Amino acid sequence: MTTQTPQKHWTARIEWPVALFLIITPLAALILTPLYFMSVGFQWPLLVFSLIFAAATNLSVTAGYHRLFSHKSYDAHPVAKALFLLIGASGFQGSALKWSSDHRRHHTHIDGDKDPYNINEGFWYAHMGWLFLKESVDQKIQAPDLEKDWMVTFQHKYYVPLAIITGFGVPTLIGWMMGSPWGGFVIAGILRIVLTQQSTFFVNSLCHTLGKQTYSKDISARDSVFVAFLTHGEGYHNFHHKFQIDYRNGIKWYHWDPTKWTIRTLSFMGLAYKLRQISNIEILKARLHAESAELQHHGFAEDKIIMMKEKILEAQTRIKKLREDYAQFKVDAAKKREELKDAYDHKLAEIKREIEIAKMEFEVGMKQWHAHRRAIPIS
Ligand SMILES: [Zn+2]
Numbered sequence: 001m002t003t004q005t006p007q008k009h010w011t012a013r014i015e016w017p018v019a020l021f022l023i024i025t026p027l028a029a030l031i032l033t034p035l036y037f038m039s040v041g042f043q044w045p046l047l048v049f050s051l052i053f054a055a056a057t058n059l060s061v062t063a064g065y066h067r068l069f070s071h072k073s074y075d076a077h078p079v080a081k082a083l084f085l086l087i088g089a090s091g092f093q094g095s096a097l098k099w100s101s102d103h104r105r106h107h108t109h110i111d112g113d114k115d116p117y118n119i120n121e122g123f124w125y126a127h128m129g130w131l132f133l134k135e136s137v138d139q140k141i142q143a144p145d146l147e148k149d150w151m152v153t154f155q156h157k158y159y160v161p162l163a164i165i166t167g168f169g170v171p172t173l174i175g176w177m178m179g180s181p182w183g184g185f186v187i188a189g190i191l192r193i194v195l196t197q198q199s200t201f202f203v204n205s206l207c208h209t210l211g212k213q214t215y216s217k218d219i220s221a222r223d224s225v226f227v228a229f230l231t232h233g234e235g236y237h238n239f240h241h242k243f244q245i246d247y248r249n250g251i252k253w254y255h256w257d258p259t260k261w262t263i264r265t266l267s268f269m270g271l272a273y274k275l276r277q278i279s280n281i282e283i284l285k286a287r288l289h290a291e292s293a294e295l296q297h298h299g300f301a302e303d304k305i306i307m308m309k310e311k312i313l314e315a316q317t318r319i320k321k322l323r324e325d326y327a328q329f330k331v332d333a334a335k336k337r338e339e340l341k342d343a344y345d346h347k348l349a350e351i352k353r354e355i356e357i358a359k360m361e362f363e364v365g366m367k368q369w370h371a372h373r374r375a376i377p378i379s
């Protein structure tokens with residue numbers, strides 16, 4: 001005999017406080033923003049403050065809620081943590097504890113039924129639809145490490161008053177100090193909240209829809225510069241899902257990742273430390289592995305692909321080892337430099353030469369690899 005659970009009326013399935021907030025704030029921003037500009041005009045100091053506050057809100061979510069609290073990709077000084085928790089609360093995206101618990105569930109169960117913002121339920125659902133439903137919002141918090149952190153639990157306990165004070169109270173007060181409490185409330189309050197929320201929501205929707213699956217083709221997460229622009233650097237999402245412990249999302253120096261630059265700046269100031277980073281060899285290995293599957297799929301022989309891959313990785317490993325030898329040799333021989341001058345210079349030149357040869361082998365290997373990839377017909 002089968003028992004059927006009675007279907008709940010749709011109104012009982014809605015997470016009303018969140019749903020109303022998500023409906024009312026964009027409407028209010030849409031109506032009040034033009035009204036504000038029409039009645040008061042452009043108040044530049046207030047607009048600059050709003051822009052800085054918006055960037056700080058986004059960065060508190062990306063560098064704080066996401067890369068620090070959810071993934072522990074670096075350690076932070078209590079001052080940085082306090083700032084992330086206070087400014088992060090002003091973004092009305094929930095407490096850091098709840099946010100991180102949901103986000104860790106997203107990583108563990110990506111694209112599955114237990115993924116709170118599962119992209120397979122549709123773009124809108126992953127974007128913000130999931131926030132309207134009790135069943136996806138009311139998930140048990142599972143983050144024992146964060147529950148031991150008094151700052152995180154304090155923010156969680158007093159989240160609502162903190163969010164109201166920092167999200168609406170502070171901007172209204174600063175607006176008043178700049179001659180327009182109304183402007184502070186509308187622009188640095190409501191409009192900022194709506195825009196920063198949308199930036200975060202794009203990570204869950206667009207980052208799983210648009211871009212390349214550079215490091216793993218088994219997951220929906222994608223890498224896109226365009227999305228990185230919208231999300232303060234979170235757009236290199238395929239990399240992030242593959243290597244969530246890395247404090248960077250954009251690994252090249254020119255990748256648009258202001259969150260990574262913020263973490264580095266904090267580290268320079270002594271407010272962030274133990275920045276975790278995956279080695280270049282591991283990253284290259286994952287990339288070649290993902291591309292191997294593609295090459296095989298298009299008819300290239302498996303043993304040939306393996307051979308090419310091994311040649312590249314071997315050269316890369318050798319470069320790393322030789323560079324370490326070079327640095328070590330310099331340290332070891334520093335004291336005896338004068339007496340061993342000729343031998344010393346000779347040895348250094350020899351390692352340098354070997355590095356150049358390994359680099360060339362690596363480049364040749366990569367060229368051969370790319371030539372095979374270019375031969376794949378564009379689908
Ligand atoms: Zn993540």
Ligand SMILES: [Zn+2]
Binds near residue numbers: 106203208
């Ligand atoms: Zn994701």
